[in-house]
Amino acid sequence: MRIxxxxxxxxxxxxxxxxxxxxxxxPKKPQVSAREVRRSVVxxxxxxxxxxxxxxxxxxxxxSYEHLENGxxxxxxxRAHLTEDGxxxxxxxxxxxxxxxxxxxxxxxxxxxxxxxxxxxxxxxPVSGPAFYVPIAPGPEFIGMLRxxxxxxxxxLKLLPAGEARLERVGTAKAxxxxxEKTLVAWAILGLEFTPSRLWTEExxxxxxxxxxxxxxxxxxxxxxxxxxLAVQKGFDEAxxxxxxxxxxxxxxxxxxxxVHARVLDIERKxxxxxxxxxxxxxxxxxxGPSKNVRVPKGAKELDMSGKGLVPGLWDMHAHLGPADGLLxxxxxxxxxxxxxxxxxxxxxxxxxxxxxxxIGPHVLRSGFIEGRGEKAAGSKVTAVTEDEARAAVEFFAxxxxxxIKIYNSMKPExxxxxxxxxxxxxxxxxxxxxxxxxAADAVEAGYDEIQHVNMLFxxxxxxxxxxxxxxxxFSLVADKAADFDLRSKPVQDFFKLLLTHKTVVxxxxxxxxxxxxxxxxxxxxxxxxxxxRLPVQVQRWFKTGGLVVPAGKDAQYSGAFDKALEMVxxxxxxxIPIVAGTDSIAGLTLHHEIEAYTRAxxxxxxALYIGTLGAARVMKxxxxxxxxxxxxIADFFVVDGDPMARIGDLRGVSGTVRxxxxxxxxxxxxAVGVQP
Numbered sequence: 001m002r003i004x005x006x007x008x009x010x011x012x013x014x015x016x017x018x019x020x021x022x023x024x025x026x027p028k029k030p031q032v033s034a035r036e037v038r039r040s041v042v043x044x045x046x047x048x049x050x051x052x053x054x055x056x057x058x059x060x061x062x063x064s065y066e067h068l069e070n071g072x073x074x075x076x077x078x079r080a081h082l083t084e085d086g087x088x089x090x091x092x093x094x095x096x097x098x099x100x101x102x103x104x105x106x107x108x109x110x111x112x113x114x115x116x117x118x119x120x121x122x123x124x125x126p127v128s129g130p131a132f133y134v135p136i137a138p139g140p141e142f143i144g145m146l147r148x149x150x151x152x153x154x155x156x157l158k159l160l161p162a163g164e165a166r167l168e169r170v171g172t173a174k175a176x177x178x179x180x181e182k183t184l185v186a187w188a189i190l191g192l193e194f195t196p197s198r199l200w201t202e203e204x205x206x207x208x209x210x211x212x213x214x215x216x217x218x219x220x221x222x223x224x225x226x227x228x229x230l231a232v233q234k235g236f237d238e239a240x241x242x243x244x245x246x247x248x249x250x251x252x253x254x255x256x257x258x259x260v261h262a263r264v265l266d267i268e269r270k271x272x273x274x275x276x277x278x279x280x281x282x283x284x285x286x287x288x289g290p291s292k293n294v295r296v297p298k299g300a301k302e303l304d305m306s307g308k309g310l311v312p313g314l315w316d317m318h319a320h321l322g323p324a325d326g327l328l329x330x331x332x333x334x335x336x337x338x339x340x341x342x343x344x345x346x347x348x349x350x351x352x353x354x355x356x357x358x359x360i361g362p363h364v365l366r367s368g369f370i371e372g373r374g375e376k377a378a379g380s381k382v383t384a385v386t387e388d389e390a391r392a393a394v395e396f397f398a399x400x401x402x403x404x405i406k407i408y409n410s411m412k413p414e415x416x417x418x419x420x421x422x423x424x425x426x427x428x429x430x431x432x433x434x435x436x437x438x439x440a441a442d443a444v445e446a447g448y449d450e451i452q453h454v455n456m457l458f459x460x461x462x463x464x465x466x467x468x469x470x471x472x473x474x475f476s477l478v479a480d481k482a483a484d485f486d487l488r489s490k491p492v493q494d495f496f497k498l499l500l501t502h503k504t505v506v507x508x509x510x511x512x513x514x515x516x517x518x519x520x521x522x523x524x525x526x527x528x529x530x531x532x533x534r535l536p537v538q539v540q541r542w543f544k545t546g547g548l549v550v551p552a553g554k555d556a557q558y559s560g561a562f563d564k565a566l567e568m569v570x571x572x573x574x575x576x577i578p579i580v581a582g583t584d585s586i587a588g589l590t591l592h593h594e595i596e597a598y599t600r601a602x603x604x605x606x607x608a609l610y611i612g613t614l615g616a617a618r619v620m621k622x623x624x625x626x627x628x629x630x631x632x633x634i635a636d637f638f639v640v641d642g643d644p645m646a647r648i649g650d651l652r653g654v655s656g657t658v659r660x661x662x663x664x665x666x667x668x669x670x671x672a673v674g675v676q677p
Contacts, residue, residue, distance in 0.1 A: 318582020
């Protein structure tokens, strides 16, 4: 869900890039010959869509794009005209976004004035030089066009509706497929998203494609070049991350780091400890006590925390880590993230580099993603449709030391208890979506330790075992029915008893459903406005693409479904069913939003903070070492300007984070990913 809704659409998952040399001041002339370019969309190693662009030879072009992933996907067709400087003089597109909202986008420049109009935005601006309009419609080809325009402009270009892009040449690599070979050039475009957007061209500047562990789009017939190019990009990523880590980490002296005169949150007793000192030596809290009683060793560095609070590091229990997420998490006070679905090689690499300090990021807990197969299945490198494959899948993740597995929508119901038994034999947790053909109660009885997403609980009552929950119906059915649903009814109470009996944990991700049920095209959901205003300007636009398509007359009903989702979270809390806080969205920043949503549901702020810290550590059986600020525990905490116990929104005031004893200043981390403090 995170990838489908939050990445810049025409970039569609480009990895971060390493700063390099500036482009040549002698750009090559654009090709003007008529031609058709066909590209394959490859998601997690599986062809999932196509991108066709017809260049008509006079600067005009026609395009079509579509992909299907996880039962849904965008689709668009359109036309455009490119000027000699490589920018659009006209652009129009029609189609649908990932969740079905319509695309009807128009842009033009005439008489030195640019005008744009879509369901998301409308505006105009004077244009006195080259400026590139960034389409909302999907299509990786557009990033190649932007690169060409940037090169012709000398490496820097104004973006429309807002912002500025810069171009950097990163390196070269050989691409091979079907006995053919090409030399490719790697480029980075800065200014579109949190991290530089990566693309590849041929030596003459012809766009080759984008590659990423999750999403790639390359010319048809060159799909086998994706993995080798990823290996090259990984080297660029590592170099960039090492540079940032060197610049932004603040390693403590061997004698220690002392936070003096702080208010320290005792999350176990849910109270502030006034005027306390926390002494960190290495990665451990060596001393904690009233400042007048704690002796700071000679040579230790002191930080005066007068007026500031120290809060245990937050835990994001539903992450899908990407290139920007290490910095976003640490800047936001998130010191532990549980990844619930990723390319396993990429995830293992993140964990290794976060731990060895060559990249900045949280402690990582890993759940291995296991899916079935079929057109409606999500992309996954590990699948199972037989018992032998189920055994191999669990063994694959167990050998890598994963803490759990995550079962997804297209898994055969008969394999769920097999997977659960095999995972439990290896001391691994079992969680997931509820597969097609099952209800939540079935999954609990089959061995689930945890259910992801609050909609899966509602579907236990709104769906039956023939309802195809591999499609967006798993969202729209809840949006249609939840508002009037009685959570005090006997079926719900019986279900809660089942959860209690099996000690089942719920990961509700209610913020995701605010984006689905409340968001409307052209508007940023009210509760997200404070967050969205801090993001890179181009990223802000995608919050206006809306959530579910709302049928006529059902606006209040869909919004009411989100209110009921909050009520469900409160009902779980009242029933003493364990809850964990997860985002499935933009890292770090949306965890503040998720925890704040729990207080909107009626959970006291102190308990919401417990859920996001020590409660999560206890679910993962790591509370002896992590989750609270106590002597002898790992030094994971953050500095906050304000009092989130009194005003939960003060969580946004994180000014610094200690992860494993290393202090990071939030403003510098946010700046590195284009986010305002």
